[in-house]
Amino acid sequence: MFNRNEIFETISMIEQENLDIRTITMGISLRDCASESSLNSRRRIYEKITRYAEKLVRTGEDIEREFGIPIINKRISVTPISMVAESSDELDYARFAETLDQAAKAVGVNFIGGFSALVHKGYTKGDRALVRALPEALANTERVCASVNVATTKAGINMDAVRDMGLTIREAARLTADRGAIACAKLVVFANVPEDNPFMAGAFHGVGEPECVINVGVSGPGVVANAVKRTKGADFGVVSEAIKKTAFKITRMGQLVAQEASQRLNVPFGIVDLSLAPTPAVGDSVAYILEAMGLEKCGGPGTTAALALLNDAVKKGGVMASSYVGGLSGAFIPVSEDAGMIAAVQCGALTLEKLEAMTCVCSVGLDMIAVPGDTSAATISAIIADEVAIGMVNQKTTAVRLIPAPGTVVGDVVEFGGLLGSGPVMKVNPFSAEEFIARGGRIPAPLHSLKN
Amino acid sequence: MRAVITVLGCDRVGIIAGVTAVLAESGTNILDISQTLMGEIFTMIMMVDATVDCRELQEKLSAKGKELGVEIRLQREDIFQSMHRI
Structure with missing residues (x-):
């Protein structure tokens, strides 16, 4: 049996000192969702996210209730979309963001991260298309979070990408001027981005990660x-x-x-x-x-x-x-x-x-x-x-x-x-x-x- | 499922009787119980072994808590175990 002080210490941490689990984030690999057809690719993405994360929110709520510890957010991170969308015929990657948004809404998570690109040494075709789509994608979706890694200790700083991100942030702000430039709050520019971060807006599911994973x-x-x-x-x-x-x-x-x-x-x-x-x-x-x-x-x-x-x-x-x-x-x-x-x-x-x-x-x-x-x-x-x-x-x-x-x-x-x-x-x-x-x-x- | 029940509130007649009645009805065994008054505040800690669904028991206890004017929490033992025992 625990002593009285231990029990009340835990309860007071939760009740009076705002102790909580900030997020349970499910990382999902979308590497098998690439397709030459944008429509097929987006269909696979939606189907996979909604299948894997179907019980995420309910499970989080069950744990929250049984243990009496608040779990504030249940979220999803996915493979950087620049990699998944790259082989498709899509010119406007904002459509992939819309798919992510729909999937997030369907499973009831408040944010989905991974509308991302890793460009610390340079752009691929998909990276460029993703960065181009960022302002519109973030302005037109509610739950999608984006990140761009522009530097690493190993590779140095991609100053072309740094320049582009200044312009991108300005444009994202302009498109959501009536909403306090909210699009910018969903976009993080990184150096040495971690591949298993569960926190938004910078979460994505790194390429070295397994098929699906739970990070807290x-x-x-x-x-x-x-x-x-x-x-x-x-x-x-x-x-x-x-x-x-x-x-x-x-x-x-x-x-x-x-x-x-x-x-x-x-x-x-x-x-x-x-x-x-x-x-x-x-x-x-x-x-x-x-x-x-x-x-x-x-x-x-x-x-x-x-x-x-x-x-x-x-x-x-x-x-x-x-x-x-x-x-x-x-x-x-x-x-x-x-x-x-x-x-x-x-x-x-x-x-x-x-x-x-x-x-x-x-x-x-x-x-x-x-x-x-x-x-x-x-x-x-x-x-x-x-x-x-x-x-x-x-x-x-x-x-x-x-x-x-x-x-x-x-x-x-x-x-x-x-x-x-x-x-x-x-x-x-x-x-x-x-x-x-x-x-x-x-x-x-x-x-x-x-x-x- | 082993769980810790904590009861906090103004002291009055029938708190222990009310809470234990709910537990008895649901076939929940009380393993340990400790109760004290901190000033005017009634505090009780129980370790129980519940056989029914956690949600069901929580709902019944919280309804009883409202009736008695006290706050009743039921949390799985594991949370205290992980925080205070290595």
Whole structure:
């Protein structure tokens, strides 16, 4: 029998500190859905997704009820569509996005990721068609998420793709100007993208993955923040220990849910992603953890060091609690999805440049950041270039999800709704990178990529 | 299925009787039970071995909880096991 404190600790983590399983994501390979005929290919895709994921949502709900732990999202990731659609006669890949959207609706998942392309060294025919279709695909669908990997430590940075992504983001914003440029919130530009990430919008089912797999993303910034608060005045060794213990407990729960889902769906268990993913709910904020360590506001001096400690302790605590760890695994700092980050931006404590520095020590990058509507494509590309350079050189994943909502200026707030929250429009450095971005070509891989 | 039942709420006559009656009706065996008052708050933890469907028992308990003005949760034991035992 468990003692009273243990039982009530678990219940209070769930009820008062917003502990939840953020997502159960089913990865499905669509490699066998390619066809010369676009219609056939799309039919196969729809049929396969709806067959494999038929019981995903219900199974998630059953586990949620039986264990009494909320499972916020049930989602699907698929093989990058640029690869699946490439051999078809389709000219407009937005139609593949529509098929994914229909399949997602049919099985009741709120997001489906994998309208993606990996172009870190260059474009294939399919990659080019996919990138061209991105703005329309994201504007015309509700649940489809897209990602483009433009850099790796091994390959360097594809600056042509970086330039194209600046233009793509601008166009996606224009097409959804009436909806807070929501299309941009569903598009992530990556360096060193992981192939088993369960979190949206960057999830896709990598080519080295099995036929079908269950990946689970845990969460719990609120639980960690309270654990840190209880260490008030103690030194950092104590803080780190407190975070590790909490991360261990959270991850054990993730592992349990992952195994249970895998068994019930008869699909192999892939990984648990040890990320602290904030939500707009009060108390569910990564910024508040940093502030609980003694910072007046997230973004002030000391923030990067605090985040480095947090990120490291979460991994150290979590890694022992799961048999397979993967995905992004770290602390997320999406501005619009974190009440503490929003407040820090609004009071002037947190700037874009500080966020960039913070991404050097955590996952995942400049995430869910609203920038003024008149930010040029070249400036967006240059921000992407800076961020992926950090990923390339530091051999880590970095990503950019910027939202240049048309008509907005610094100080406005863009509403996305739901888990995506609302983003205060942040100031962007006004100096031009036009000529720099116009060069194109590739930035070579760093020396330390030559490991063999 | 082994599960943990927790009951929280204002103390009053008949909480244990009400909850155990539901369990007896559904053929659920109580393995362990501990009850205490934290100030005015009644708290009870039970370890049970249920033979009926989890959803059915949860629904019956939560209906009884409403009647008694207390909150009743039933969660599978595994969640506590995984969090607190290595």
